[in-house]
Amino acid sequence: MIHQNIPASSLKKRILPYRRVVILAGGTLLVLSALTYIVIRSTRPPAPAKFLTAMVQKGNLSQTDSATGEIVPVETYTVSIPANASLSQLNVSLGQSVNSGQILATFSDPALASQVAAQNAAVLNDQNQVNLLSSSTYRAAQQASITQAEDNLQQAEDQLAQAKSQGVITSPVAGTLTQVAPVGESVSSGQVLATVGGKTIVSPCQGTVQSVNVTVGQQITTGTTILTLSSPSLTSKILGDESQVAGLQAALDKIMSQDSQSQLAASLDQAKAQLERDQQTLLQEQQALANLVIKAPFSGEVTMLNSSAQAGAKLLTLDSETKMVTVPIPETQINLIHPGQSVSVSLPALVGKAVSGTVQSIAPIGNYSNGVANFPVNVTLNNVGGIRYGMSAQVSIVVKTVHNALLVPLASLHSRGSHNFVEVLASSGQVTRIPVHVLLENATTAAVKSKRLKVHDQVITAVLTSPSGKLHLKAKGRALHKGKAAGRKGGSK
Template sequence: MIHHNMPTSSIKQRMLSYRRVVILAGGTLLVLSALTYIVIRSTRPPLPAKYLTAIVQQGNLSQIDSATGEIIPVETYTVSVPANASLSQLNVSLGQTVNTGQMLATFSDPTLASEVAAQNAAVLSEQNQVNLLLSSEYRASQQASIVQAEDNLQQAEDQLAQAQSQGVVTSSVEGPLTQVASVGEYVSSGQPLATVGGKTITAPCQGTVQHVNVTIGQQITPGTPILTLTSPSLTSKILGDESQVAGLQAALDKVMSQDSQTQLTASLDQAKAQLERDQQTLVQEQQALANLVVQAPFSGEVTMLNSSAPPGAKLLTLDSQAKMVTVPIPETQINLIHTGQSVSVSLPALPGKVVSGTVQSIAPVGNYSNGVANFPVNVTLNNVSGIRYGMSADVSIVVKTIHGALLVPLASLHSRGSHDFVEVLASNNQLTRIPVHVLLENATTAAVKSKRLAVDDRVITAVLTSPSGKLHLKAKGRTLHKGKTAGKKGHTK
């Protein structure tokens, strides 16, 4: 036997080749085993599908508009120092809570007080005049005045006639006129003026013959005017009497005109009109005087105070305890809002606090911005405990409610084009597709109408699958709404 000595390097190479074969064989076996497991695993029947369901209920669903605003007072009352007045007394302090009718401040104005007193006296005078014109005593007084005026006129006329008769010389006898004084002749009292039937007629007073009424030889009868005398004193007296008669006649005419029903009515209307004007002025001045004493028109809090305010400047501001929030509602939703509507208000500054409110008013004109018009809506709060002016508030207004509808989870609702349907799980674990008409939906629920869907039916909301032996949840139906904004559909009520 021949032995050959092999080199050490060759032995090492053979050992490495052997290891590679072993490793390769082991790896191949491992891969074959894995493939065999996969094939066997894939040929096993899948586990039956399992479903998550929800029971169809009947109830109400509401659509809600949400918006944010600022808490402000329902009413604000500002007190200013009146012109020409000064502050006499200040009865409140900054931040103080006051009740309706509580005294806030008092002012003084001496000039206004004097004007009120004078105007009050004028009103009393006008009222007395009206009462006089309406009284029966006034009519009696007017009649008495007429009688008196007529008497006075008659006396004056008598005096005038007497004065005028003093210058006329008449005959006291009967017979032919044989002698008479000539015109322009001056005679003294008792001097012969004429001779009638042999008897002399003398001058009753001194004067100048102004006019001769007869001729020589004329047959004269008793009472026939023979001539007229004149004198400065007699003329003056006659003129004075005539003037007196004219004045008394005018006075009588005035009294008689005042006594007529037409004039009485006119005088009464004039007096009443003047009385009404004076009364209106008095009321205004009395109101101004009353305003010098300022009372709280409502319960609230003093939010501004300037005790050194000059006349005409603001002294204080009173904000009502009643509070409200103004929120913008888009034009697409404003027709769904109406006064008296109930709302829910939450306040970020007071976590967990939710108060009810009422829509008080809706602005007739919107604010246009970025292509959209928003209408301010004022909401009064029903419970303001702990709520401060200026806080932000989130307002939710129920704008639409569906009553007595079938309610299903939004996750169970499917859409194909313009048609909606749900899937109902039957007792044999089979699915039945049922068409529905969506009336309203919110973030999680839909109100539907269907002839085939009934209360207590179970609708599919998700399916549990196990294609690899591991359960997986696969949602069905619509995705839940997120980030609701004003005008979107809200929660179930």
């Protein structure tokens, strides 16, 4: 046997690899054991899933738009003291509620009262004139005056004709002229002027032969002018008669111009027109006098009062009992709103109070800001008990409604790209995915349309899981629209 001396360091190097192998083998065994345990546990049947479901229903779904505004009166009535008037009586106090027609205040104006009295007298005088011109007795009297004037003129004209005829001597018979007074001869009343056919013709008055129209021996006929006489007394009478005729003619013309039927009708029309003008003036002055008694045009509350106000200054302000709120609605929703539409209103100051309203009007022009136009919408409140001016109010207006649609919770609705679906849990526990078409959504519910989804189907809204032995709720579908029902002051969502 041959022995060799081996160094200790070399021996140590030879023993070390065997220890590593042992350690590695042990570690590998531990890892394999752990993996085996995990595999064994993982091959256990999973705990059955538990679902939260909701029943599919059929009905109507509405989408609302909400906004916040300030409560203000629908109407405001301001009373000022009229010029030249003074306050004689004040019947209300600040904050007082008044009814329509109730007297608020009374003013006095002595000058206006005097004008009304004078104008009333003028109207009475106009009415008397109209009554006179309209009277049949007056018309008959005026016609009688015209007839009498015509008769007087005719008599005067007859007298004038008679006076003029006295100076013209005519033959009363036919025959031969045997005698005639020469021109220039002075004759007395009753003196023979001519002889015709043996019949003498005497002078009717004293005068002078002015002209002779025939010659002695001439054969004349009845009515032939023989000669003319001139007489100062006759001339004076003729002038007097002519003057009388002219005067009576002028009087007749005046009566005819004033009191003829056509003129009476014109005078009556003028009198009626004057009466109407004075009546209008009287009505205006009476209305001004009546306006000195101030009555409430509507029921409301006195919100401003200045009892020491002077002429021309504001005395009080009455705000209507009817209240409204103005809210901004975005341009994308404004065409879905119309006057007369019912709305719901909530007030932070009156929690739990149910208030309804009606859209009264929509502004034709919007307010443009930050790339969006909002249109002011006036909403009148229907039950205003306890509501004060200046309170804030949130208005919810239904902008769209779907009728007779399938309704599912928003939490049951899933989206994949442009497609939507719900998961239906059958009584056997089987889960089926069913496509749906979304018609409308609000804060919690969706109205859908589907050929496969039926009323009373159970749609899954959440899953109950139990990792580590503890139950956890895992929501399915879409999240709720947080804040959907809440509006912001000055805008809407």
